[in-house]
Amino acid sequence: MKDFLELAAARQSCRNFADRPVEHDKLVKCVEAARLAPSACNSQPWSFVVVEDPLVVPEVAKTSQVLGINEYVSGARAFIVLLEEHAVLMPRLRAFLDSQYFAKGDLGGALLSLCLEAESLGLGTCILGLYDREKLSALLNIPLETRFAGLVAVGYPADPKTREKTRKPLESLIRFV
């Protein structure tokens, strides 16, 4: 495998998926990487729905085609839904903090871990932030009160070339003390 910085630089949003199915075992490995992510008090406030049924995948794609964005996800061959679960924090913290105080950040880490494992397996991913939660809940039998933490489109990239990353310059973001 590449050096970690190379892997981080290579991972990019895939918006053009190849017409090639994704192996079940690779999807499981992506979730395994997310499962290993750190979380506050090891609370692991997550669960996952892996969508690979070829009849359901296009329906999930449709739920994310809102506001005229995400049209390209119709090419995705699988989706992984990341759900927020209840976090149990250590007793000393429970008196001061809401149980979900750290959950959003922890889920963000799990989501990135999932996408980095996908990249290392040659898969493309796109993290979708907007989707019709009501329709997605109904489609996947997810209780309406469950919070979504992310929807990831997965497939082999049609063009695996790494685009140049657009990022703010390092020196504008960092200060030394």
Added chain:
Amino acid sequence: MKDFLELAAARQSCRNFADRPVEHDKLVKCVEAARLAPSACNSQPWSFVVVEDPLVVPEVAKTSQVLGINEYVSGARAFIVLLEEHAVLMPRLRAFLDSQYFAKGDLGGALLSLCLEAESLGLGTCILGLYDREKLSALLNIPLETRFAGLVAVGYPADPKTREKTRKPLESLIRFV
């Protein structure tokens, strides 16, 4: 470098730091890995303060020794503070979503990327969730209204052995459709 799943499994909270300084360039690489993390609309809602001054590092450690936890961080040789910055989302989303709607999750990804790069460089990290924000702001000249997204203790691990990870079983977290 290791396979990504191996790297994810090897990264663990370091609570016993060696008496060995951390190279400046390695700290910069950790921030570089965070800078490359994905974010909603590429908003990059983050900035970083790297603390390596041997007179200031112990003072930062003290700010996190609250509620009788985090005593061990007195051994850390550096800290990296992750700050939440304003996120600019694409115009179509601005009408519906608060600018910081995705920021917490994005910052969680940046934080994990930082820790994974540290691991790949042989460094130990511990993500600290609790610290005296007022004292930390004053110590590092951070405006009080700036939101902290994480404080990471950094150093070489005194014992680099990987402990067995305690995680909920994969089959209890995953569902296939």
